[in-house]
Amino acid sequence: MTATPTVELPEPLRLLAPDGTLAEGHVPALADEALLDAWRAMLRSRVCDERCFSLQRQGRLGTFSPVNGEEAAVVGSAWALEPGRDWIVPQYRELPAMLRFGYRLAQAMQYYTGKPAGSRMDAEANVLPFQISLAAQIPHAVGLAWGLRIQGLDAVVMTYFGDGASSEGDAHEALNLAGVRRAPVVFVLKNNGWAISTPVRKQTAAPSFAARAAGYGIAGELVDGNDLFAMHDACARAVARARAGEGPTLIEARTYRMGPHNTSDDPTRYVDPVELDEHRAFDPVERVRRHLTARGLVDETSEEALVAQLRAEVDAAFAEAQDSAPPGVEGIFDHVYARAPTRLDAQRAAAERRAAGQRDAATAREHR
Amino acid sequence: MTATPTVELPEPLRLLAPDGTLAEGHVPALADEALLDAWRAMLRSRVCDERCFSLQRQGRLGTFSPVNGEEAAVVGSAWALEPGRDWIVPQYRELPAMLRFGYRLAQAMQYYTGKPAGSRMDAEANVLPFQISLAAQIPHAVGLAWGLRIQGLDAVVMTYFGDGASSEGDAHEALNLAGVRRAPVVFVLKNNGWAISTPVRKQTAAPSFAARAAGYGIAGELVDGNDLFAMHDACARAVARARAGEGPTLIEARTYRMGPHNTSDDPTRYVDPVELDEHRAFDPVERVRRHLTARGLVDETSEEALVAQLRAEVDAAFAEAQDSAPPGVEGIFDHVYARAPTRLDAQRAAAERRAAGQRDAATAREHR
Amino acid sequence: MAEMTMIEAIRSTLGAALEADERVIVLGQDVGVNGGVFRATEGLQERFGAERVVDMPLAEAVIVGSAVGLACSGMIPIPELQFLGFGSQAFHQIEGQVARYAYRSQGSYPMPMVIRAPWGGNVRTPELHSDAHEAKYANAPGLKVVMPATARDAKGMLAEAIRDPDPVLFCEPLRGYRLIKDDVPEEDYTVPLGKARVVREGSDLVIVAYSAAVVIAERAADRAAEEGYSVGVLDLRSLVPLDVEALREAVAACGRAVVLHEGSLTAGFGGELVATIQEEAFWSLQAPIGRVAAPDAPYPRVTIEELYVPSVQRVLDAVRAAMEA
Amino acid sequence: MAEMTMIEAIRSTLGAALEADERVIVLGQDVGVNGGVFRATEGLQERFGAERVVDMPLAEAVIVGSAVGLACSGMIPIPELQFLGFGSQAFHQIEGQVARYAYRSQGSYPMPMVIRAPWGGNVRTPELHSDAHEAKYANAPGLKVVMPATARDAKGMLAEAIRDPDPVLFCEPLRGYRLIKDDVPEEDYTVPLGKARVVREGSDLVIVAYSAAVVIAERAADRAAEEGYSVGVLDLRSLVPLDVEALREAVAACGRAVVLHEGSLTAGFGGELVATIQEEAFWSLQAPIGRVAAPDAPYPRVTIEELYVPSVQRVLDAVRAAMEA
Numbered sequence A, B: 001m002t003a004t005p006t007v008e009l010p011e012p013l014r015l016l017a018p019d020g021t022l023a024e025g026h027v028p029a030l031a032d033e034a035l036l037d038a039w040r041a042m043l044r045s046r047v048c049d050e051r052c053f054s055l056q057r058q059g060r061l062g063t064f065s066p067v068n069g070e071e072a073a074v075v076g077s078a079w080a081l082e083p084g085r086d087w088i089v090p091q092y093r094e095l096p097a098m099l100r101f102g103y104r105l106a107q108a109m110q111y112y113t114g115k116p117a118g119s120r121m122d123a124e125a126n127v128l129p130f131q132i133s134l135a136a137q138i139p140h141a142v143g144l145a146w147g148l149r150i151q152g153l154d155a156v157v158m159t160y161f162g163d164g165a166s167s168e169g170d171a172h173e174a175l176n177l178a179g180v181r182r183a184p185v186v187f188v189l190k191n192n193g194w195a196i197s198t199p200v201r202k203q204t205a206a207p208s209f210a211a212r213a214a215g216y217g218i219a220g221e222l223v224d225g226n227d228l229f230a231m232h233d234a235c236a237r238a239v240a241r242a243r244a245g246e247g248p249t250l251i252e253a254r255t256y257r258m259g260p261h262n263t264s265d266d267p268t269r270y271v272d273p274v275e276l277d278e279h280r281a282f283d284p285v286e287r288v289r290r291h292l293t294a295r296g297l298v299d300e301t302s303e304e305a306l307v308a309q310l311r312a313e314v315d316a317a318f319a320e321a322q323d324s325a326p327p328g329v330e331g332i333f334d335h336v337y338a339r340a341p342t343r344l345d346a347q348r349a350a351a352e353r354r355a356a357g358q359r360d361a362a363t364a365r366e367h368r
Numbered sequence C, D: 001m002a003e004m005t006m007i008e009a010i011r012s013t014l015g016a017a018l019e020a021d022e023r024v025i026v027l028g029q030d031v032g033v034n035g036g037v038f039r040a041t042e043g044l045q046e047r048f049g050a051e052r053v054v055d056m057p058l059a060e061a062v063i064v065g066s067a068v069g070l071a072c073s074g075m076i077p078i079p080e081l082q083f084l085g086f087g088s089q090a091f092h093q094i095e096g097q098v099a100r101y102a103y104r105s106q107g108s109y110p111m112p113m114v115i116r117a118p119w120g121g122n123v124r125t126p127e128l129h130s131d132a133h134e135a136k137y138a139n140a141p142g143l144k145v146v147m148p149a150t151a152r153d154a155k156g157m158l159a160e161a162i163r164d165p166d167p168v169l170f171c172e173p174l175r176g177y178r179l180i181k182d183d184v185p186e187e188d189y190t191v192p193l194g195k196a197r198v199v200r201e202g203s204d205l206v207i208v209a210y211s212a213a214v215v216i217a218e219r220a221a222d223r224a225a226e227e228g229y230s231v232g233v234l235d236l237r238s239l240v241p242l243d244v245e246a247l248r249e250a251v252a253a254c255g256r257a258v259v260l261h262e263g264s265l266t267a268g269f270g271g272e273l274v275a276t277i278q279e280e281a282f283w284s285l286q287a288p289i290g291r292v293a294a295p296d297a298p299y300p301r302v303t304i305e306e307l308y309v310p311s312v313q314r315v316l317d318a319v320r321a322a323m324e325a
């Protein structure tokens, strides 16, 4: 009758060993062109991280949060969905997933360079914008999934959040509502060990976040988040359940943040270098590389060519973002309301006069 | 590796059968004078519910939420604590627990008649006031337990909330923090089947709230909330763990709200009378009565005398509350700040002038 | 025309909106089977089913937050806060998400949402249920804040708010639910947001108010009339958009004003009104603009709430003070 | 005296408070090992241990909510919100619990708490990090709201806020953390809450400001001086308590005022200031009081934030408008 304080938990699902060998008898659903596409997305992410970091150091980019170390968690999950049909609701560290669903790299670069257009979504994109307010997107994901289902679409929504964000009330309220409404959502909780400087053991006493699923009457699974195949496999099953009307799943992707929290962070203040080194052995990109190399699908030469191409892609995107001038006064006022109060229009007119170098005749006028 | 959607859950802990017989071999820790004291508290609660309802119907009392049906859940848990040492952090439906820890019935009557003094606690009372904001008290309970421990006291804090309140973000954040800090808290989640008109199946898809404990790395237990002995037993174990520094426990007390949500509610709109009738068979007061009668500890005559005495107690408390005049202007201003802004003092002075029938010379003056 | 209470007016608009547009969905605590704790949604679940009038778990942040997602999917959600005071639990979703999602997404995801919320004092509710929080929401750019004072406006403004592509916080005065009763056209109509209503003209002074306080303003104007003062009453109807024009005209015409609201004084919406009036009509002002508001104290328990909520007498005192200044 | 940045001043007060009183406990996200994302608590965990400078889970409501419980137990908690914008996640705990717990319990449970929160624009932060929410908190009776503009005040007012038996929201301007640097006494001292600071006198007009905007006000006053206007600057220091006396005196002396704040205009704290000034000094006023504030739009992305945050030029324009009115 007494539930013991800590439930004995299974090891995370792992299908691809760190040395690149597949689990006995496992035939990955992620194969052929999709697999290579996923591989490219992982490499693109690395290339983008590197490039953005150096641009930020040169003062040409704003705050940036790298994906570094979490490529398999993000790509494996997102590749279990169907572009054009399903949706991505991100936090801020899941660019590869967003790119697959219609967000463009040049938009990301606009976002990172602080331009409002970086969060404008193309009509055909099935992505919500980056979310700065931690966990606030999780209720949105549930509502989105619910609304799409009401409209007869059998879309699945995948939303991401971190071990830190999992502590917010919004995470709880959303997981619970998803259970009640059997909303077609896959919750990907990327446990990367850190919330800025806060290690996961200070975040929760739970031995696993996946264990929370039972408290909402939903499916839960603990997965090696650095294993592309395991992530894809678990998420594909979750997507199938969601699609079939069997409700949501909480996936805990055990991964590790290999770099700083973001460009303002100095992890040497709090990350034990020995621990960091240990985690390097589980690098998700390296693992897939080993696997693909062993299967003869990639080699050093082809990867070099690919990386060069990805660099060019990233550079082109950055250049495109650079070329788009930041907005003027309209960037402050457009879209705040669809039908703006007259007072806001007056404020806008005043701001336009100022921008045109005209002095305000009477400040009061702008408050109309 | 996959956690199945719904964890198979044990039946609630039950030690006292509805017919009043004890589980084979169980020797209740709640015995002798403490048991009779608990019984009196349960009866007092019933008497108080009845009295308050009729006073409210006469327009002599404000909004009132009866304990009706949850007496064992409240009394069994609170009697597992030690008065003078431990603390109660209530929602609003746990008067018997508060009374054991220094809150007085006359204060409760002041509260129900809308007098501010109803939430002033005596110096020796170890109780926080009634909390209207659902779940907001749960973080308080954790902080209180934490703070008492910092100060070297080995007090245990017991906090109560409902199945409805359990959906609030505050509940999650507090349970999680309690796990991290191993705070000496016993969380008593009274699942009475309803949040006003919302049945628990619309509140959550979880088969049990106790299952949430695993997601916080804390102990959890599902208990028959209409069983005084089971509640006491589970809570006594939880208190012992907390006292020993082994951290918090989440107790789900499965009970049933036998009456309306409060004096403004009309449950005939939404409660199936058949369901309600079924639950009557599990009445917690009747169950203890049967047990005590079988053991020869109470009989009809002694109960009649007791009820008469309790009625007198409640009436005296109500009379005392009636006698205490509501405050005047000071009731608005006292205690808002310990060091009030001068502007508030000016507002107070103006209010006093008004109360004295004087017209305000200049309204502006009160905003100083 | 039919005489209707405010609650009936609101119910009828909700029914009409659910009827007219499949995308409309009503969600909240106890809005379904129970028809809302004040019966604003009574009968709607029976008419439109449990998928369109939805009883939600007890969690304000996800009631509002899931409405954001519903709107992203193309729905028109009408979440209900059981009381405005519990909007604080959803404050981050309202000010941080609902209010700025259209701006954040540069128009990709508009938020055609109406958050309904009852509030207001002198109805003997428990703590936190009467709290006036409108000034906090009026300071959340991207949101509109509507505060009707009549059944007629409640019906027409709620209809307009539902059609409006921007998110609206629609605050309903508890005191008015059953007490406010007026002639309401039976047909469908809308009342624009941001157009104040001249309740009565007055040549000496104008009292500016909104929601249930408009009745207090009218009574004070009556009493002032007995003393020979011609006092007008302006019902703002919405705080955002604010009818700056109407404020200017009303004060320019008479040169004196008293602003009135139920919430506490400091940083209450009265400050905004005074500031706007003096920006717009400074040279017409013949006396300081009076503010009548609750004191800077929490809403008290019911035995003393009448000492807290601004009374007719207090407004009258302010009128006299302005007239005699 | 030593020249100190604002962040150093704050750190020194926190250290002194932890040193002086065992009941003081600092809690928040990343305040421990990392010393806070802005290093406000750097070195404190090393000095006072992880039980007194506590890294908390990422959950604002329980950071503040557990501080309520800590206070009930007799502690003096100093919770940190990593950014004021994320105070919205804890809004129900701050306005509904912290602010009114002493009142609710009729003095049984005072809340001697200081909630520290950085905020403010033009520092190239991501969305929501710069938001000015002070008006919303100033409208939460029971709470005090402190907004220092100098390192000296930051040190002395934080010390006072910690000693003050009432709960205080202590807002720290991000822009000032390292840029604001002034002479700070090395010894322990306090600066009272509710006493404004006359930054400079002026016979033509006074600019009323607080926090990082005081520097903007000073620069505008300099520029106005070049045009021959004698412009004073009043630093409010705290919004609650509000130094009504100082406002009256400042405006009575010169007859003209401009109020300035970083947050958006409508229902911003400027409204309160204008209303108070005209209540107190109506007959001295020679021109409408100007308000300079951000527009009624969300805080924008970094490339255009300078178009949003009130500039020296805008304040100067408002000064001229008032002088020429």
Ligand SMILES: Cc1ncc(C[n+]2csc(CCOP(=O)(O)OP(=O)(O)O)c2C)c(N)n1
Pocket: A093, A132, A133, A134, A135, A161, A162, A163, A164, A165, A166, A192, A194, A195, A196, A257, A261, D029, D058, D082, D086, D089
């Ligand atoms: C509601 C809220 N609180 C605080 C912050 C400041 N903050 C930004 S990122 C971060 C840590 C996030 O950790 P986690 O959720 O684990 O995500 P990760 O960065 O590891 O991907 C914090 C505290 C925020 N953005 N939102």
Ligand SMILES: Cc1ncc(C[n+]2csc(CCOP(=O)(O)OP(=O)(O)O)c2C)c(N)n1
Pocket: B093, B132, B133, B134, B135, B161, B162, B163, B164, B165, B166, B192, B194, B195, B196, B257, B261, C029, C058, C082, C086, C089
């Ligand atoms: C934060 C908040 N939201 C809404 C309410 C309105 N309300 C009062 S009681 C109640 C239902 C509570 O249900 P539950 O938590 O199960 O407790 P019970 O009344 O069954 O004991 C609601 C919705 C409130 N008081 N606080």
Ligand SMILES: [Mg+2]
Pocket: A162, A163, A164, A190, A191, A192, A193, A194, A195, A196
């Ligand atoms: Mg993390």
Ligand SMILES: [Mg+2]
Pocket: B162, B163, B164, B190, B191, B192, B193, B194, B195, B196
């Ligand atoms: Mg319940």
